[in-house]
Amino acid sequence: MKLNPRPARVLKLLSFLLLFALGAGGNALAQTQQAGKAARKGVPQAKVIMAINEGGAANADASETLFRYQEFTDIVAKEMHTQLIVVAARYPSKLKASLKKQEYAFLLSRPSDLPSEAIRDFHYRPVVVAQESAQTLLIVHKNSTMRTIADVKGKTILTPDQYSHIWRIANAMLRDANINMMNEKVRAMRDQAAIGWSIENEFFDVAAVNSVSGVGRTWEKKGHRVIARSRDIPNMPMIASPQVTDVQLAAVRRALVALGDSDPGRAVLKKIAVPTGFQEASPQPFLEFLKWIGDLEANY
Numbered sequence: 001m002k003l004n005p006r007p008a009r010v011l012k013l014l015s016f017l018l019l020f021a022l023g024a025g026g027n028a029l030a031q032t033q034q035a036g037k038a039a040r041k042g043v044p045q046a047k048v049i050m051a052i053n054e055g056g057a058a059n060a061d062a063s064e065t066l067f068r069y070q071e072f073t074d075i076v077a078k079e080m081h082t083q084l085i086v087v088a089a090r091y092p093s094k095l096k097a098s099l100k101k102q103e104y105a106f107l108l109s110r111p112s113d114l115p116s117e118a119i120r121d122f123h124y125r126p127v128v129v130a131q132e133s134a135q136t137l138l139i140v141h142k143n144s145t146m147r148t149i150a151d152v153k154g155k156t157i158l159t160p161d162q163y164s165h166i167w168r169i170a171n172a173m174l175r176d177a178n179i180n181m182m183n184e185k186v187r188a189m190r191d192q193a194a195i196g197w198s199i200e201n202e203f204f205d206v207a208a209v210n211s212v213s214g215v216g217r218t219w220e221k222k223g224h225r226v227i228a229r230s231r232d233i234p235n236m237p238m239i240a241s242p243q244v245t246d247v248q249l250a251a252v253r254r255a256l257v258a259l260g261d262s263d264p265g266r267a268v269l270k271k272i273a274v275p276t277g278f279q280e281a282s283p284q285p286f287l288e289f290l291k292w293i294g295d296l297e298a299n300y
Contacts, residue, residue, distance in 0.1 A: 048082055048105035048243070051089040051098070055111040055165055062088035069108075071268045075259075076106065079251040080244075092164070099124065102241045106252075110210075111165030112234040113293065116286035124239040126281035127249060128256045130274050133232035135211040136169040141202050142224045149177045149228040155205035157186045158195055166192075169230050170208035172293045177228075192216075200224070212273075231292070234285050236274050253280060 052069055065088040077084035087104070089095040092114060098104055099118040106127070109115050112134075118124040140146045146155065152174060160166045167188070174181045187204065189195050196215035199207045206227070209215045212235060220226060238256070240249050259265030260277030269277055 047085055048080060049085045049087055049103060050076060050106040050108070051087045051095065051104040053089045053095055053107065053109040053111060053114070055109070055160075062090065069272055072108075072272055075255050075268070076252055079255045080105075080248055102243065105241050105244050106238060108236070108238045110236055112237055112286065112289060113165045113168055115237045115239045116234070116290045118239055119283050119286045120290060123242050125242075125244075125249065126283055126286060127238040127240050127253050128278035129234045129238070129281040129285075130212075130236040131260075131276040131279045132212065132235055132274075134235035135216075135232060136166050136173065136230040137209050137211050137216050137219070137226045138170070138173070138206055138228040139196070139199055139209055139215070139219050140206050140225050140227055141199055142222075143202070144205065144225065146206060146227055149173065149179075151227065152177070152206055153179050153184070155185070157181070157184055158198055158204040158207040159186060159188055160192065160195070160208070161190050162186075162188050166208050166210055168293045169233065173228060173230050233289060234281070236278075237281055237286070238278075 050073060052065060052073075054065060066086055069086065073084055073086045089098070089104075089107070095107075096114055096117070099107065099114065099122050102122060102124075107115060107118065107124070115124070115126075119126060138149060138152065146152070157170075159170055171181045174184075189198065192209050192213045192215050195207045195209055196219065198204055200222075209219070211217070211229070240252070244252075256278045257280060259269050266277075269275060
């Protein structure tokens with residue numbers, strides 16, 4: 001007799017929706033991943049939480065983010081020999097509050113400002129960072145008369161959300177050029193693809209984007225121009241809380257750095273848009289980055 005597969009699919013869907021409702025107060029999706037091998041060996045199954053923050057690149061909903069990073073988080077769970085609850089962290093203020101309370105054992109983040117603050121202020125430790133550094137680019141249309149950062153004064157400026165990672169870097173760049181961004185005509189737009197489209201259609205004079213975003217990587221290839229670049233910024237850092245032991249941190253770090261050494265590992269890296277792979281990270285670049293951009297007294 002042929003079994004009807006519908007009940008199994010319905011049960012799977014109900015389980016999925018329950019996890020969504022429980023994850024991060026209803027604002028994020030969590031999925032518990034079993035480290036089956038460790039369980040068979042009788043290793044205690046303490047649960048740890050890993051947050052993923054895609055910043056302005058987070059155009060997908062939380063479920064899509066979770067699925068994109070599933071193979072990556074499976075690797076972390078395997079090295080931790082534990083259950084891993086994965087959370088898509090989409091709101092900076094809530095993420096910072098959780099980091100302050102050390103609620104997350106790990107954070108993997110495209111923006112580097114909050115990981116840097118967690119390293120400096122909340123006793124987190126850097127695990128890995130992308131081998132390819134990031135920069136913030138000030139981009140203009142190919143027909144623009146603007147040539148240098150000094151030309152930004154008095155122009156219309158488009159940035160990601162106010163007080164976001166890229167906004168803070170752009171603010172520091174202009175500050176170093178003796179331009180107070182708070183006195184300029186600045187508008188915010190969350191999605192970097194939309195920011196690029198707005199400059200291409202000449203709705204604004206200049207915009208700030210991430211060099212490793214789709215817009216940043218293709219802007220000059222389209223014939224448009226970059227009039228200023230920030231200093232190199234730590235890109236896609238992963239940090240660990242004090243609850244992660246030195247032995248566990250070292251094991252996770254080895255596994256992630258090794259992803260670039262095999263075809264399956266490179267496939268994982270491609271899926272999460274870190275094509276050059278990871279390298280070991282140290283605190284100093286994060287502390288120097290924070291010193292440069294300055295602290296924020298803002299309710300994000």
